[in-house]
Amino acid sequence: MRKKIVAGNWKMNKNLTETGVLLSNLKINLENVSETEVIVAPTYTNLYYAFEELKETQIKVAAQNMHQAENGAYTGEISVDMLKSVGVETVILGHSERRAYFGETDQLLANKVNTALQHKMTIIFCFGEELQDRKSNTHFSVVEQQLKNGLFHINRADWKNVILAYEPVWAIGTGETASPEQAQEMHAFIRKTLANTYDQETADEVSILYGGSVKPNNAQEIFAKADVDGGLIGGASLDAENFTAIVNAI
Numbered sequence: 274m275r276k277k278i279v280a281g282n283w284k285m286n287k288n289l290t291e292t293g294v295l296l297s298n299l300k301i302n303l304e305n306v307s308e309t310e311v312i313v314a315p316t317y318t319n320l321y322y323a324f325e326e327l328k329e330t331q332i333k334v335a336a337q338n339m340h341q342a343e344n345g346a347y348t349g350e351i352s353v354d355m356l357k358s359v360g361v362e363t364v365i366l367g368h369s370e371r372r373a374y375f376g377e378t379d380q381l382l383a384n385k386v387n388t389a390l391q392h393k394m395t396i397i398f399c400f401g402e403e404l405q406d407r408k409s410n411t412h413f414s415v416v417e418q419q420l421k422n423g424l425f426h427i428n429r430a431d432w433k434n435v436i437l438a439y440e441p442v443w444a445i446g447t448g449e450t451a452s453p454e455q456a457q458e459m460h461a462f463i464r465k466t467l468a469n470t471y472d473q474e475t476a477d478e479v480s481i482l483y484g485g486s487v488k489p490n491n492a493q494e495i496f497a498k499a500d501v502d503g504g505l506i507g508g509a510s511l512d513a514e515n516f517t518a519i520v521n522a523i
């Protein structure tokens with residue numbers, strides 16, 4: 274049975290004090306969550322603090338990115354070993370903001386995926402089409418190419434360390450959500466593509482999250498769809514009550 278997962282991507286929000294407040298509220302609110310895996314992704318400077326705060330809880334901590342090299346002269350970058358040394362075992366890769374604002378290509382992401390898997394990190398791999406792709410009806414092939422180029426070189430055994438996050442770019446931070454039917458249609462396509470490339474068992478075991486303007490008032494109908502296994506939440510994860518409501522919507 275694949276896992277139900279709700280992950281909060283805090284992006285470049287919350288300083289140390291604000292992180293402390295949000296974490297303590299989440300600890301209280303989510304104390305009894307057991308079926309759903311909950312993950313939060315604060316910014317780099319607060320990862321160790323978050324790990325320490327959450328280590329006695331069920332809530333996991335993820336990084337929002339990492340560099341593909343093991344170490345070296347890459348000023349301003351963070352390595353996988355640095356993340357692991359502060360207790361972080363999960364990393365978001367390929368977020369559309371990384372692709373759009375920081376020039377991350379499929380090839381670069383394939384390298385990051387390799388480094389992360391070599392170190393037994395769990396990857397939340399993000400991908401999704403832009404508005405023009407959907408308008409020109411190429412969204413399925415765009416998504417398929419992103420998966421093929423960035424991820425489908427990995428071994429079957431490595432899929433146990435991969436979570437997929439389908440995030441249509443036109444729905445991120447815009448208040449515009451894919452309809453539950455649009456999400457289901459794409460998630461089913463992703464699972465079928467996985468089954469064709471690997472096998473049915475691999476496809477059935479992978480959790481596929483939906484991301485893009487998930488809020489307390491739309492989470493339930495999106496999560497109810499057969500191939501939607503949870504969500505990657507941006508804006509609404511910055512508020513403890515909203516995030517809790519979304520976790521409880523599963």
Ligand code: PGA
Nearest residue numbers: 445446485486506507508
């Ligand atoms: P949003 O962001 O929920 O604010 O649309 C989702 C994401 O970027 O992961």
